[in-house]
Amino acid sequence: MASHLHLLSLGAPLLFTDAGEQIRFRTRKxxxxxxRLAVEGGRKFTRDYLMDLFWPNVPAPRARHSLAQALTVLKEKIGREHLVVQRASIALVPGVVDADVHGLESCEAEIRGPFLDGFEVPxxxxxxxxxxxxxxxxxxxIRDCLVKQMDAGRRVGDFATVERHAQVLLDLDPLSEDAVRGFIEARxxxxxxxxxxxxxxxxEARLADELGAKxxxxLVRIADLLREGRRAAPRPAGAGAGQVSERxxxxxxxxLLIGREREFSRLYDAWLEVRRRTPRIVVLIGDPGVGKTTLTNxxxxxxxxxxxxxxxxxxxxxxxxxxxxxLAELIxxxxxxxxxxxxxxxxxSELTRVSPEIFAxxxxVPKPVEWAAEVIPLRLADAFLKAVEAATDESPLVLVVDDIHAADNASAAILHVIARKLPHTRLLLILTARSNELRAAAAPSALASDASIEVLRTLEVEPLPPAAAHGLVAGLVVKADGHIADVPVARILQAGNGNPLALELLTREWLAHGSGSLLGDLEALNTQPVANIGIPRAIGAVFERQIRRLDAPTRAALDLAAVLGRRLADLPLYEVVDLSPAAAGEALSRLRDEGVLREVQGGLEFRNELIRA
Ligand SMILES: Nc1ncnc2c1ncn2[C@@H]1O[C@H](COP(=O)(O)OP(=O)(O)OP(=O)(O)O)[C@@H](O)[C@H]1O
Ligand SMILES: [Mg+2]
Structure with a gap:
């Protein structure tokens, strides 16, 4: 039979009806x-046992009376037909109350704390x-399930869930490394x-104190990463080539990632494979501004x-x-x-041809040998593969090429060679591409669409579903100290058509210009959603307005930054537009605050390549 009541006992006990209403008891007993009846649902208990359980120190007649009274209350609360009261024994009809402890086997139970937390019957x-x-x-x-549930959260990038379970586990066992780790990751x-x-x-302190352990x-590596953004400084002298040096x-x-559970879990599956030494290449394709970079990062x-x-x-x-x-950047x-x-x-030595940093x-590392120009790509491919293999000996390696459609053909061709002969190594290669531009790029598209590469998977990044799009807009409004009631969310969602970049720009613009914002112009221009009339055009217009508001030095910095590529944060270069390094730094940080630039791995880059264009 379908359960009629739900008993939550992992944490402070709660009883709910099927409709979600809570049933309360005036008397704790x-x-x-x-x-007691529900946890072993269906089991028969003798009256004597139950009397002993709850009224041990009272004369039998009184205990019997109290039990009878209690049964009357139960019948009232859960329906008399659900209680089997016989002369000598008492039981619940099997299945009437669904107790969460039974969901522990499959780890489906929501665990809020230890069994019957804080529930005492004096x-x-x-x-x-x-x-x-x-x-x-x-x-x-319970511990087992909490760890599994944290893993399930990680799998879809849901770190709020990871944190919730970690917190419970931490309360149960402050020495659980799984718990601390989940908490740290989520924070x-x-x-x-x-x-x-x-x-x-x-x-760390508690572990040392109580167990004399470390x-x-x-976990130490994770803390190091968080602490300084880097591990302990590398050993300078002596750590020559061929020697494994400190990472x-x-x-x-x-x-911030909203509504990407499906894509995240596909990526996570690839990551799990990679940890088992099956290399994977994932090509993330989608429209401009749909969120490929955000998801990947x-x-x-x-x-x-x-x-x-x-x-x-x-x-x-x-x-x-x-x-x-x-290729040079990766190396x-x-x-x-x-x-x-x-x-x-x-x-x-071979790789120094493109990355002189290796010498330092x-x-x-010896100088590379002279070779005929036409063999160099192959030698580079070979050397790069060796380097990758060496790196994966130490730990799994994730290589990302963002916007592979814009990659130079030589790099794409080398990655292609490597992709075809990847041995069993812990390498995950993620390539992102705008679908429309990939077709026109020869070598990148040859790589991304090579069906003979067994380890290659293509993952379409779709527009955000309505609920996620709504969450994105609402989040932006809150962040800007605005009121959601003042914002025409439905219109923005309609015009943005699930494209995060469009949604973001339209929301920002509305917050800045209200009803005079571009949203109205766009709607007048065309009744089709922005995504259909071409995001670049809409974005271009929004962005132009945004720039007009910037002061002259910031604008000058922006113009230069747009052509500097990966040297964007090289402050002395800004002398050419008459900005001192300090002034340039200030301008760049303003641009970051404005949402034009974003920080990636300690460096700055354009928030979105469309903005840069
Ligand atoms: N899942 C998401 N949750 C929250 N914000 C997002 C999400 N996806 C994208 N955004 C926001 O939308 C903007 C565009 O995203 P992103 O730069 O990742 O798109 P893209 O697909 O890489 O675009 P391009 O094709 O231009 O490289 C970013 O400013 C980002 O903050
Ligand atoms: Mg991108």
Missing amino acids: HFALLI GAVQFEQWKDEWRARLMPR AWVGDRSNALHAFARF PSAE CERRFEAE AFVSTCQMEGAAIARAQAYDAERELPFAV KQLTLQRAIGGADPEAL AFPG
Whole structure:
């Protein structure tokens, strides 16, 4: 039969009807009686047992009377037909009350705390004993489930869920590393480094105090990442080529991510495969501004927390004709993080052709041998593959090429060669591309659509569903201290058509200009949603207005920044537009506050490539 009532006992006990109404008991013993009957639903209990359980120190006639009274109350609360009262025994009709403890087997139960948390029945010694036994018996299973539930949250990028479960586990067991880790990850996900680090410090101290033990190396690494954005400084002298040197990472800031559970979980599946040494290539494709970069950055920040080394290259239209630009950036990042120090010196030597940083990071790497120009790409591919393999020996590696459609053909071709002969290594390669532009890019599209690459998966990033789009707009309004009631949310959702960039710009613009904003113009222009009339045009218009509000120096900095590509944060360069490094720094930080630039891995880049254009 379908359950008629729901008993939540993992935490303070609560009883609900099927319709979600809470049933309360005036007398705690009555509730306790129901709990006792329900936890082993269907089992028959003798009257004597129940009397002993709840009224141990009263004369039998009185105890009998109290029990009878309690049963009357129960019948009233749950329906008399659901209670089987016989002369000698009492039971619930099986299935009438669905108790959450039964959901522990499959980890479906929502756990709020220990079994019957804070629920005491004074004087009922045997009931208390029974409760304690159950609590102890359930504890391992409860922990197990909390860890599994945290994992399920991680899988879809739902760190609010991770945190909720972590907090419960932490209350149950302050020495649980799983719990501390979940909590730290969740705090870091929302950018709350300070509480994340506090939690780590508390845990470390407690562990030392109570067990004389230390946190695992993995947890220490996470704390290091949070603390300085990098690991302990690399050993300078002596750490020559071929020697595995200390990793030196910069933390990837997670970005606010709304409504991407499906895509996140597909990426996470790939990550799990990679950890099992099956390499994966994931091509994220979608419309301009649909959220490919945001999703990727948020996702790789999770991989980094879980031990991956990350290298990310942004491809720029302006560098499309610059051979190996993208490859060079990847190698540079791997070098600066000391992630490829384990590669053989010959391979490193080959890679210095495109990334001279290697000489400084790994002293002793020989100068590359002269070769005919046409064999160089192949040698580079080979060397890069070796370097990648060396890096994956130490930890899983995630390489990201954002906007592969804008990559130079030489880099794309090398990545293609590598993709075709990837051995069993812990490599996850993520490529993002605008679907419309990918077709026109020869080498990148050859790579992204090569069906013969077995480990390649394509993932379409779709427009946000309405609820998520609404959440995005509402979040922006709150962040700008606006009132949602003043904002024509429905119109913005209609015009934005699920495109986060359009939604974001339209909302911002409305907040700044109210009814005189672009939203009205757009609607007048065309009744079709913005996404259909071309996001770039709409964005261009919004953006132009935004720029007009900037002061002259900031605008000058912006104009220059747009052509500087990856050297955007190179302050001395701004002398050409008459800005001192200090003034340039100020202008860039203003642009970041305005949402034009964003911080990625400690560096700055355009929030969206459309804005840059
Ligand atoms: N899931 C999301 N939750 C919250 N904000 C998002 C989400 N996706 C995108 N955004 C916001 O929308 C804007 C555009 O996103 P993003 O830059 O990731 O798009 P894109 O697909 O990479 O675009 P492009 O094709 O230009 O590279 C960003 O400013 C980002 O903050
Ligand atoms: Mg992007």
